[in-house]
Amino acid sequence: MNIIKASEIEEISSTGDTVIIDARGGADAEDRFDTGHLDGAMFVNLETDLSKKVENPADGGRHPLPDAEKIGQLLGQLGITPKTKVIVYDDKRGAMAAARFWWMLKAAGHEEVYVVSGGLEAIIKEGLTISQDALTLLTEYPDYPFEEWLLPTVSLKEVEQAVSNPDYVVIDVRENYRYKGESEPIDLVAGHIPGAINIPYVENMGEDGNFLSSEYLKQKYTAALAGKDPEKIIVHCGSGVTACHTLLALEDAGIAGANLYVGSWSEWSRNDKPIATGEI
Structure with missing residues (x-):
């Protein structure tokens, strides 16, 4: 189980x-956290904790993964050990920093990590206590034992080779208008990687912002991927964040082992690679 309902938080927490974790992104992430968060939650910042700063997104994208040593220190400061149960949510219905943190913990080898379906919105609807009090990081702690990312990732070169190989499928999870190149609100160039198919991450959720059922997701992705080996599925977005939402959906659907292209469109579009527009 990787996805839980807001109504399950207290039951899981009561077992000790x-x-x-409240995970948020954007320049005002900490301000939003301070305005209101689930009582007892600790804050992690997508921009400074879950990503490594680079001068040029052409080298790894806008949100490259941080060094393993830094993540080991962060998890220790948060009080997370390999035996800890971790519940994570964000204020984007789980589609942004929460899914990224889930992927990073799984890639660190952590077993029990749960994303709250619907995020903070669902937590508020459930009537759980919202607080403005912040917990502080631990000052004396053991680093989390983590040396390398254990889940599969691919490089720009590997994506370039995969899109011309019929055994592979590259999934672009951005909104359809971005995929088609109608406009691009974040990166410098509009369009998509030639050969990539578009399955927007928002299709993993219902109108209420909650993840759709495991059975529905299994039917959806089984049909879309036409029996492709998960090891030959590559998932990307704009900068390697919302792609994790689809990796979580695939995992929930029983399709484990797909690759994350961390650099995503933010890297591809800055390296003079071919660019397609319109539908595939």
Whole structure:
């Protein structure tokens, strides 16, 4: 189980050794956290904690993965050990930093990590206590034992080779208008990687912002991927963040082992690579 409902948070927390993480992104992430968060949650910042700063997004994209040593220190400061149950949510219905943190913990080898379906919105609707009090990071702690990312990722070169190989499928999870190149609100160039198919991450959720059922997701992705080996599925977005939402959906659907292209469109579009527009 990787996805839980807001109504399950208290039950899981009551069993002991549980850390709740509020993960947010954007320049005002910490201000939004301070305005209101689930009581007892600790804050992690997509921009400074879950990403490594680079001068040029052409080298790894806008949100490259941080060094393993830094993540080991961060998890230790948060009080997370390999035996800790971790519950994570964000204020984007789980589609942004929460899914990224889930992927990073799984890639660190952590077993029990749960994303709250519907995020903070669902938590508020459930009537759980919202607080403005912040917990502080631990000052004395053991680093989390983590040396390398264990889940599969691919490089720009590997994506370039995969799109011309019929055994592979590259999934672009951005909104359809971005995929088609009608406009691009974040990166410098509009369009998509030639040969990539578009399955927007928002299709993993219902109108209420909650993840659709495991059965529905299994039917959806089984049909879309036409029996492709998960090891030959590559998932990307704009900068390697919302792609994790689809990787979580695939995992929930029983399709584990797909690759994350961390650099995503933000890297591809800055390296003079071919660019397609319109539908595939």
